[in-house]
Amino acid sequence: MIGAILREAWKSMGANKLRTFLTMLGMVIGVGAVILMLAIGQGAQYVVKQAIASMGSNLFIVLSSFSTTSGVRSGTGQAPTLTVNDARALLELNTVAEVAPMQPGSRQIVYGAANWNTQVYGVTPGYFTVRDWAVVDGDPITETDVRNATRVAIVGQTVLDRLFGDEPAVGKTIRLENIPFTVAGVLDRKGQSFDGRDQDDTVLIPLTTAQRKVFGSQFPNSVRMIMVQAVSESAMAQAEEDINRLLRERRRTPEGQEPDFTVRNLSAVADVQAQTTKVMSLLLGAVACVSLVVGGIGIMNIMLVSVTERTREIGIRMAIGARRRDVLAQFLLEAIIVSVLGCVIGVALGVGGALLAMRLTSIYTEVTVWSVLLSFAVATLIGVFFGFYPARKAAWLKPIEALRYQ
Amino acid sequence: MATAPDGVVVGIEHLYKQYETAAGPVPVLKDVNLEIRRGEFVAIMGPSGSGKSTFMNILGCLDTPTRGRYVLDGHDTSALGSDDLARLRNRFIGFVFQGFNLLPRASLLENVALPLIYAGTPRRERSERAHELLERVGLGRHVEHHPSQISGGQQQRVAIARALANRPSLLLADEPTGNLDTATSHEIMGLFTQLNAEAGITIVLVTHEHDVARFAQREVTFVDGIVTHDGPVRAVEEAAR
Numbered sequence: 011m012i013g014a015i016l017r018e019a020w021k022s023m024g025a026n027k028l029r030t031f032l033t034m035l036g037m038v039i040g041v042g043a044v045i046l047m048l049a050i051g052q053g054a055q056y057v058v059k060q061a062i063a064s065m066g067s068n069l070f071i072v073l074s075s076f077s078t079t080s081g082v083r084s085g086t087g088q089a090p091t092l093t094v095n096d097a098r099a100l101l102e103l104n105t106v107a108e109v110a111p112m113q114p115g116s117r118q119i120v121y122g123a124a125n126w127n128t129q130v131y132g133v134t135p136g137y138f139t140v141r142d143w144a145v146v147d148g149d150p151i152t153e154t155d156v157r158n159a160t161r162v163a164i165v166g167q168t169v170l171d172r173l174f175g176d177e178p179a180v181g182k183t184i185r186l187e188n189i190p191f192t193v194a195g196v197l198d199r200k201g202q203s204f205d206g207r208d209q210d211d212t213v214l215i216p217l218t219t220a221q222r223k224v225f226g227s228q229f230p231n232s233v234r235m236i237m238v239q240a241v242s243e244s245a246m247a248q249a250e251e252d253i254n255r256l257l258r259e260r261r262r263t264p265e266g267q268e269p270d271f272t273v274r275n276l277s278a279v280a281d282v283q284a285q286t287t288k289v290m291s292l293l294l295g296a297v298a299c300v301s302l303v304v305g306g307i308g309i310m311n312i313m314l315v316s317v318t319e320r321t322r323e324i325g326i327r328m329a330i331g332a333r334r335r336d337v338l339a340q341f342l343l344e345a346i347i348v349s350v351l352g353c354v355i356g357v358a359l360g361v362g363g364a365l366l367a368m369r370l371t372s373i374y375t376e377v378t379v380w381s382v383l384l385s386f387a388v389a390t391l392i393g394v395f396f397g398f399y400p401a402r403k404a405a406w407l408k409p410i411e412a413l414r415y416q
Numbered sequence: 417m418a419t420a421p422d423g424v425v426v427g428i429e430h431l432y433k434q435y436e437t438a439a440g441p442v443p444v445l446k447d448v449n450l451e452i453r454r455g456e457f458v459a460i461m462g463p464s465g466s467g468k469s470t471f472m473n474i475l476g477c478l479d480t481p482t483r484g485r486y487v488l489d490g491h492d493t494s495a496l497g498s499d500d501l502a503r504l505r506n507r508f509i510g511f512v513f514q515g516f517n518l519l520p521r522a523s524l525l526e527n528v529a530l531p532l533i534y535a536g537t538p539r540r541e542r543s544e545r546a547h548e549l550l551e552r553v554g555l556g557r558h559v560e561h562h563p564s565q566i567s568g569g570q571q572q573r574v575a576i577a578r579a580l581a582n583r584p585s586l587l588l589a590d591e592p593t594g595n596l597d598t599a600t601s602h603e604i605m606g607l608f609t610q611l612n613a614e615a616g617i618t619i620v621l622v623t624h625e626h627d628v629a630r631f632a633q634r635e636v637t638f639v640d641g642i643v644t645h646d647g648p649v650r651a652v653e654e655a656a657r
Contacts, residue, residue: 014533025521326517329478330578331506331534333499409478413517 015336019344022320030348033312036305037352037392038359041385043298045360048381050367051291053374058287061204062280066141068107068240069276070253072096074232075269090232091261091270094217097134097236099256105249107241110137111233113220119213120185121173128169129212130186132220132233140239148180148195151216155194159218162194167210170196184213187224191215204283243277250275299388305352306392313345313400324404325412338405345397346390353389357382424487425585425618426452426475431484433470433641444470445481446641452620454585457612459629459649460622462638469590471638472622476509476588477501489585506534510579514591516571518563524550524574525559531581549577553607569600576607580617587611587619593628605631626652 023030074092097111113132118125131137138150145164155162163184170179179193200209221230240249253273263269317324324337361382364375433445444467452458462468473479474486477493480501486493489508493501510531511517518527528546537545550556553573555566563571572592579587589608593601609631611617623629630649637645 013539021521322517323519326519327530327534328502329476329505329511329517330531331502331582333502333534335499336502336534410473413478413513 034352036308040302040305041356042359047294047298049364049375052376090229110237126172132217145195155216163191164214166212306396310396321415328409334405341401346393349393427487459632466638467641510584512589514594
């Protein structure tokens with residue numbers, strides 16, 4: 011019985027191919043848009059998630075605040091008010107797991123005939139822990155390197171590509187401000203940071219080497235920033251309070267006065283970013299859903315026309331024994347077939363579009379199984395919802411009136 | 417198939433039908449009493465507006481009477497809902513219409529098999545039965561054709577085959593020759609006569625042509641919603657008196 015009704019529905023759809031196609035097109039575009047938009051949203055979320063994971067977990071960054079020199083105020087991180095001793099003191103806190111005092115600067119690196127401008131960081135061994143960053147080839151910076159201010163460098167993947175190409179880098183000598191450095195190790199690939207920087211475009215050197223030989227500061231013990239890792243996610247609030255209190259005490263900053271440092275919760279910043287992406291992808295999905303609903307209305311429109319056109323056929327079927335539910339099932343099934351078939355094509359188009367977008371643009375897309383399942387569920391629901399009224403109209407026709415219809 | 421023990425296919429007692437209009441109820445059928453027995457071939461006649469079409473619709477379970485009883489092959493139809501009426505139409509009645517009323521997009525085979533679908537007959541049996549019926553009306557070689565590819569007379573034969581699909585107790589033909597030329601009309605009427613004589617199929621035929629009615633054995637004439645004649649088929653002159 012179901013098989014026979016299915017064949018009937020298929021046949022009547024085939025009888026008006028152009029119209030069936032146009033009706034289906036509404037669903038195709040709707041579903042395609044939903045799949046594509048969700049893929050873009052999902053891709054964006056994935057990228058952000060990766061970036062956040064690559065940043066390291068439970069992180070604060072302590073920056074030296076602005077300084078005022080002859081009335082000119084410099085930006086955050088410019089005043090030499092944070093020191094390595096601050097970092098050491100912070101490590102003593104119960105809520106702090108690890109600290110990484112850092113001195114960054116942009117420098118030109120030369121290897122043989124190749125040169126490359128990159129971000130150079132003076133770091134301590136704590137940096138690798140805090141950033142959860144492994145050295146894949148060679149060795150990381152050690153306490154000994156920091157103590158002795160050795161001239162060793164750890165290069166990131168981008169620097170490796172730019173300077174060495176396919177050559178092995180460990181053991182080679184690069185020049186930084188004309189000072190020779192031995193490449194001691196190569197960092198694992200990190201990818202983009204959540205604010206879009208290439209994290210692999212970097213060179214790490216011992217903090218002391220950076221302070222004394224590369225950047226040369228008037229304040230030898232000062233650092234631009236300290237990354238602080240809390241012991242756990244739940245300890246974040248307490249850690250923030252502890253860091254602020256400790257640093258104020260060390261500076262004897264009186265109550266109510268603005269301190270000369272800033273503590274930023276990087277995880278909170280990342281959360282905002284993740285939230286923004288989520289909202290964006292929801293918005294994209296919602297807009298796409300509107301076109302799906304429009305597609306559904308198209309189905310209803312055509313089904314209503316179809317019922318009117320086929321009134322006589324409905325009359326004949328009723329005369330030879332079709333019950334109301336048989337007529338209802340026939341028209342409902344037609345609506346569902348159109349919407350589900352449109353959905354299948356739409357999914358194919360959406361997936362294809364997502365792959366094409368990834369190929370042709372820098373947008374990362376990710377088609378998830380649940381978005382496909384959701385599309386099928388919604389398409390079926392739309393078929394039932396928008397098909398029901400026309401089908402009911404057909405089923406409730408009076409046999410004699412339907413037969414008499416010209 | 418349930419069969420009335422006394423061989424009465426149609427039993428109608430004190431049947432009234434009136435239509436509600438803005439100007440008040442309009443009576444169409446007034447106290448109709450009729451009994452049709454198995455194997456009869458009845459022609460229902462009457463001028464237009466006589467109520468014969470309304471009577472035909474009630475007989476075919478397409479419409480329900482306002483008052484009175486209609487028992488079809490042992491089933492009292494008075495209190496039935498639309499699903500039960502659909503079932504009765506499917507199992508006990510075969511319709512043949514003036515305009516053939518075949519589904520234009522379906523093949524002849526599918527058209528004939530359609531009542532079997534609604535009866536829940538399995539697919540293979542449907543196909544076998546439809547082949548057999550088309551063979552019987554002389555269209556065994558055209559099963560895959562569509563209605564538009566055959567003549568009017570052939571279409572009406574297909575319609576008759578379709579009407580017989582579920583072995584109905586009653587074959588209802590509403591002006592079955594109205595759209596056909598004289599020669600073809602006689603052919604179709606010949607087929608009805610043959611079905612009635614050889615297979616004992618009960619036929620009720622609605623027509624206004626005496627030329628067609630003469631193929632039947634019994635004539636029931638309606639005038640203004642009342643049966644004015646019930647007896648053997650009369651000649652034209654006799655009916656005019």
